[in-house]
Amino acid sequence: MGYSGGKTARQLESDTDEQVIDKMMRNFQAVFGANLPKPESYVNTRWSHDPYTQGSYSYYKTGSSQADRNALAEPVTNRLFFAGEATSLRHPATTHGAYLSGLREAENIKKIFC
Ligand SMILES: Cc1cc2nc3c(=O)[nH]c(=O)nc-3n(C[C@H](O)[C@H](O)[C@H](O)COP(=O)(O)OP(=O)(O)OC[C@H]3O[C@@H](n4cnc5c(N)ncnc54)[C@H](O)[C@@H]3O)c2cc1C
Structure with missing residues (x-):
């Protein structure tokens, strides 16, 4: 490869x-x-x-910060939730970051609906 x-x-x-x-x-x-x-x-x-990836996984553009990743993870009216490596502060650009962000959002959904 x-x-x-x-x-x-x-x-x-x-x-x-x-x-x-x-x-x-x-x-x-x-x-x-x-x-x-x-x-x-x-x-x-x-x-x-590829119009859905546009070449890469997420990265910090000059002038961006962790606040941008937090903004991407913000739910919309507690009905629409966002996971994915781009929302991960600790492990961006990785498979485990994507996976852990899914667990994070599952926990957030559980807190609201269970
Ligand atoms: C070349 C390369 C090598 C890598 N190597 C490693 C590695 O060795 N180890 C590691 O941990 N990570 C690696 N990564 C990173 C890892 O692949 C990603 O971080 C991980 O796949 C991100 O998962 P995700 O679910 O957040 O996003 P993705 O896997 O990108 O999933 C997003 C999905 O949403 C779809 N989508 C996007 N927009 C829309 C839309 N508007 N409507 C419908 N669907 C849409 C896309 O088609 C895609 O299927 C690598 C990535 C690349 C590109």
Whole structure:
């Protein structure tokens, strides 16, 4: 598995699958040697073109703060509740942050309705 970010990721997303594989193979062969075989199959994500992720998980933009994560987690009239990694202060950008935020909101719902 290989990750890329920033400008390189955007460039790779505009390449064909074959071009991406060629570039990745050159990097992997520099590490593992020229005899490394080509992959038999592959999945090439193009996350910045996915309208629901727009390329990434949450991050602190310049000028943002933990208050923004708290704002995202604010319920609406105690009827609509928000979980997800972006609402996690302690573990943003992680699967466990997303999971724990779900438990947090379940507890909040329980307090209100049970
Ligand atoms: C490349 C990459 C590597 C990662 N590696 C790790 C790792 O090693 N360890 C780790 O802990 N975490 C890792 N993460 C982070 C982890 O995947 C996320 O933090 C986690 O999936 C967030 O879960 P979530 O439920 O908050 O959001 P998501 O998993 O993003 O779920 C949100 C869902 O809402 C849907 N959605 C969005 N908008 C709408 C809409 N308007 N209507 C309907 N549906 C909508 C989306 O399609 C998506 O299915 C990685 C993430 C990436 C991108």
